Amino acid sequence: MHSLRIADRSPTPCSPRRFRHQVPLHLLQFPQSRLRPRIQVVPLHLLQFPQSRGFDLEFKLADDPKIALQRYGRYLYDALILFCPSVERFGGSIDLAAIIDFFDSGHDLIIAADSNASDLIREVGNECGVEFDEDPLAVVIDHISYAVSETEGDHTLIASDDLIKSDVILGSKRIVAPILFRGIGHSLNPANNWYVLKVLSASPSAYSANPKSKLSTPPTLIGSAISLVSIVQARNNARILITGSLSMFNNRFFRSGVQKAGSQTKHEKSGNEQFLTEISKWVFHERGHLKAVNVKHHKVGETDEPALYRINDELEYSVEIYEWSGTSWEPYVANDVQVQFYMMSPYVLKTMSHDKKGLFSTSFKVPDVYGVFQFKVEYQKLGYTSLSLSKQIPVRPYKHNEYERFIPAAYPYYGAAFSMMAGFFIFSFVHLYSK
Amino acid sequence: MGRTSSKEDAGALFHSLRSAYAATPVNLKIIDLYVGFAIFTALIQVVYMAIVGSFPFNSFLSGVLSCFGTAVLAVCLRIQVNKENKEFKDLPPERAFADFVLCNLVLHLVIMNFLG
Numbered sequence: 001m002h003s004l005r006i007a008d009r010s011p012t013p014c015s016p017r018r019f020r021h022q023v024p025l026h027l028l029q030f031p032q033s034r035l036r037p038r039i040q041v042v043p044l045h046l047l048q049f050p051q052s053r054g055f056d057l058e059f060k061l062a063d064d065p066k067i068a069l070q071r072y073g074r075y076l077y078d079a080l081i082l083f084c085p086s087v088e089r090f091g092g093s094i095d096l097a098a099i100i101d102f103f104d105s106g107h108d109l110i111i112a113a114d115s116n117a118s119d120l121i122r123e124v125g126n127e128c129g130v131e132f133d134e135d136p137l138a139v140v141i142d143h144i145s146y147a148v149s150e151t152e153g154d155h156t157l158i159a160s161d162d163l164i165k166s167d168v169i170l171g172s173k174r175i176v177a178p179i180l181f182r183g184i185g186h187s188l189n190p191a192n193n194w195y196v197l198k199v200l201s202a203s204p205s206a207y208s209a210n211p212k213s214k215l216s217t218p219p220t221l222i223g224s225a226i227s228l229v230s231i232v233q234a235r236n237n238a239r240i241l242i243t244g245s246l247s248m249f250n251n252r253f254f255r256s257g258v259q260k261a262g263s264q265t266k267h268e269k270s271g272n273e274q275f276l277t278e279i280s281k282w283v284f285h286e287r288g289h290l291k292a293v294n295v296k297h298h299k300v301g302e303t304d305e306p307a308l309y310r311i312n313d314e315l316e317y318s319v320e321i322y323e324w325s326g327t328s329w330e331p332y333v334a335n336d337v338q339v340q341f342y343m344m345s346p347y348v349l350k351t352m353s354h355d356k357k358g359l360f361s362t363s364f365k366v367p368d369v370y371g372v373f374q375f376k377v378e379y380q381k382l383g384y385t386s387l388s389l390s391k392q393i394p395v396r397p398y399k400h401n402e403y404e405r406f407i408p409a410a411y412p413y414y415g416a417a418f419s420m421m422a423g424f425f426i427f428s429f430v431h432l433y434s435k
Numbered sequence: 436m437g438r439t440s441s442k443e444d445a446g447a448l449f450h451s452l453r454s455a456y457a458a459t460p461v462n463l464k465i466i467d468l469y470v471g472f473a474i475f476t477a478l479i480q481v482v483y484m485a486i487v488g489s490f491p492f493n494s495f496l497s498g499v500l501s502c503f504g505t506a507v508l509a510v511c512l513r514i515q516v517n518k519e520n521k522e523f524k525d526l527p528p529e530r531a532f533a534d535f536v537l538c539n540l541v542l543h544l545v546i547m548n549f550l551g
Binding site for chain 2: 409410413414420421427432
């Protein structure tokens with residue numbers, strides 16, 4: 001169980017095997033428990049594109065008694081997709097603790113809940129940092145931003161385009177069409193601000209309530225606090241996608257057009273496919289996964305790494321940062337990677353410049369303070385894995401023979417002392433040989 | 436007796452000092468010149484330190500000490516060589532000069548060490 005958190009040495013260890021054959025386990029729900037007879041939700045498209053991206057998918061029913069995440073202490077899969085919102089108990093050896101261990105050990109997770117989400121799925125969500133609405137019959141309703149359709153009139157099918165602004169999470173191409181959503185909403189615990197993020201939020205006019213009964217008290221989940229799709233990037237760089245709608249993933253929603261109530265534009269195709277493709281790329285580490293290798297530092301003009309520096313030395317620091325592109329490590333390009341020269345507080349903080357091949361470097365002068373410093377790179381950018389590198393290096397003061405031999409400010413004193421000596425010499429001659 | 440003003444008194448005092456001084460022997464005047472040179476150099480250093488600051492303080496002390504020490508030793512020599520001094524009537528001036536040289540050697544040894 002290898003935590004990918006860094007100690008004081010080098011950068012994120014990544015085994016290449018993991019990123020070549022991602023094997024997500026897809027847990028489907030047995031269709032019987034659906035309340036309304038409807039065409040079975042078969043997320044065909046989602047199943048196809050991971051396979052075309054080089055993943056090996058395995059499908060199992062949620063109550064299959066033979067399913068297991070690990071065998072003999074090793075995990076069988078790299079990621080887990082739970083498309084079984086109303087499963088009460090998993091079959092085989094999977095339970096809540098097993099799922100928690102799975103993502104604690106750095107593996108990814110996609111969870112889809114829906115309007116009859118079981119307690120188990122709600123608990124999994126709680127462990128990930130989101131809270132689904134407690135009322136089991138509540139769904140997200142929006143009377144202003146709903147999707148215009150002929151059949152559904154209770155405004156539970158909403159069209160949302162309130163997306164997080166991040167190219168690394170959602171891809172560089174803008175998602176133009178709104179995204180269709182029908183299901184339950186969740187809210188995020190504000191203590192996890194950095195780790196849990198809302199990717200798709202509901203509009204300010206949404207609320208979470210039972211569409212069939214009259215509202216007696218104001219609903220607890222309202223407005224933009226409702227998150228429809230959230231992501232979690234944990235400190236060990238495991239990524240989790242949580243959504244409250246399983247129907248978001250189905251073919252019908254992928255192919256249908258969408259028109260948001262109140263706007264005139266009718267989009268031919270909803271944004272669901274593009275959105276889910278791009279975000280699944282992020283979840284499976286095809287984007288935004290960084291590794292830092294080859295930390296090097298040396299004095300300007302030399303090439304090998306000294307064991308310690310002296311104050312007021314000029315030194316150069318460099319590190320190589322790469323980003324996983326799904327198939328290979330590409331050089332990372334950014335202008336905001338900084339290195340600190342740190343001893344209780346950063347004495348030097350410099351932004352590193354890069355040659356476009358992923359080598360980030362900078363040079364600076366060691367401050368006039370001696371002690372044991374660290375070269376620290378703490379890089380946390382939204383949507384990217386966090387880099388936390390630190391390398392310890394002592395800094396010594398001047399040796400007794402490294403000071404300036406003659407201090408220019410003291411030249412008058414030197415002159416005075418020598419002139420006194422000369423004066424004494426001349427005077428003694430004059431005194432002896434004068435009458 | 437209050438008919439002479441203080442300015443005339445000062446002038447009279449100054450003139451009498453000058454004439455008395457002109458009567459001193461030449462070798463004593465040479466020693467006086469030497470002492471004046473040392474004190475002047477010390478004053479230059481103090482003014483320099485007041486302007487620039489006392490950064491290499493040891494160098495400042497060493498320079499100033501060399502000037503004052505030289506002045507003090509020269510004054511001692513003058514006292515011992517002056518024939519009008521009753522206390523040193525029996526001291527041969529060569530002995531005084533030898534003491535002067537030895538003390539100056541020690542002084543300059545200390546100065547060079549402390550100069551930094």
